[in-house]
Amino acid sequence: MPHHGNEEEHESEPVSFRDNRKIDPETGEVRGQQNDADAPAAEESAAGGQAPGGDASDGDALAQAEAILNEAGAEGSDPTVDVVAELRNDLLRLQAEYVNYRRRVERDRDVARDQAVIGVLNSLMPVLDDIDAARQHGDLAEGPFAAIAGKFENALRTYELSRIDEVGVAFDPNIHEALIQQPSADVQADSVSQILRAGYRKGERVLRAAQVIVAVPE
Numbered sequence: 001m002p003h004h005g006n007e008e009e010h011e012s013e014p015v016s017f018r019d020n021r022k023i024d025p026e027t028g029e030v031r032g033q034q035n036d037a038d039a040p041a042a043e044e045s046a047a048g049g050q051a052p053g054g055d056a057s058d059g060d061a062l063a064q065a066e067a068i069l070n071e072a073g074a075e076g077s078d079p080t081v082d083v084v085a086e087l088r089n090d091l092l093r094l095q096a097e098y099v100n101y102r103r104r105v106e107r108d109r110d111v112a113r114d115q116a117v118i119g120v121l122n123s124l125m126p127v128l129d130d131i132d133a134a135r136q137h138g139d140l141a142e143g144p145f146a147a148i149a150g151k152f153e154n155a156l157r158t159y160e161l162s163r164i165d166e167v168g169v170a171f172d173p174n175i176h177e178a179l180i181q182q183p184s185a186d187v188q189a190d191s192v193s194q195i196l197r198a199g200y201r202k203g204e205r206v207l208r209a210a211q212v213i214v215a216v217p218e
Contacts, residue, residue: 117159118202124156125200125208132198164199164210167192175199177209184215191215 131140131149140146164175171178171190179196192212199210 160203165195171214177211178214180213183218187215
């Protein structure tokens with residue numbers, strides 16, 4: 001009968017089923033542990049042997065950096081050496097600028113100190129003129145005032161102050177101011193015959209020229 005023929009065909013087809021039991025009835029082991037352990041290995045194998053946590057971009061960046069270094073080395077230049085050389089040049093330049101700055105500051109300080117000393121010495125010249133006038137009149141021959149005047153002049157010498165008061169020397173317009181000229185048969189060239197007011201200098205710098213009478217040949 002056709003109906004029975006169909007039943008025979010259905011019965012002849014193989015039947016397959018999946019055993020979802022957690023415990024193997026033969027060994028008594030839990031099947032889930034082995035399956036879970038095999039899953040990461042399978043995934044890793046499917047991913048081509050790369051661990052799930054790996055980052056392919058890290059390898060690419062390192063490869064690129066290595067390629068750049070190799071290319072720079074092939075061209076004969078070392079980036080590290082270039083950076084060190086540049087920093088060294090910057091350091092030398094800064095050191096030279098600092099040395100020049102320090103020298104300039106010291107020079108300006110010396111100039112300012114000299115100007116201050118010169119200002120004080122110029123303000124004291126009238127006092128020195130009064131001392132000279134008193135000495136010429138015999139008021140400083142002896143006594144306490146003479147001692148004070150001597151100490152005062154010695155103190156000014158510590159600042160390189162010196163007098164221009166020599167007679168019989170050649171006339172020098174740089175340090176002498178001629179107020180009077182007198183012909184003389186005793187001289188062969190213009191010379192200082194008398195000091196009317198002493199001059200002063202600090203070191204090589206003339207602070208005030210000496211006022212003199214100049215003897216000129218007849």
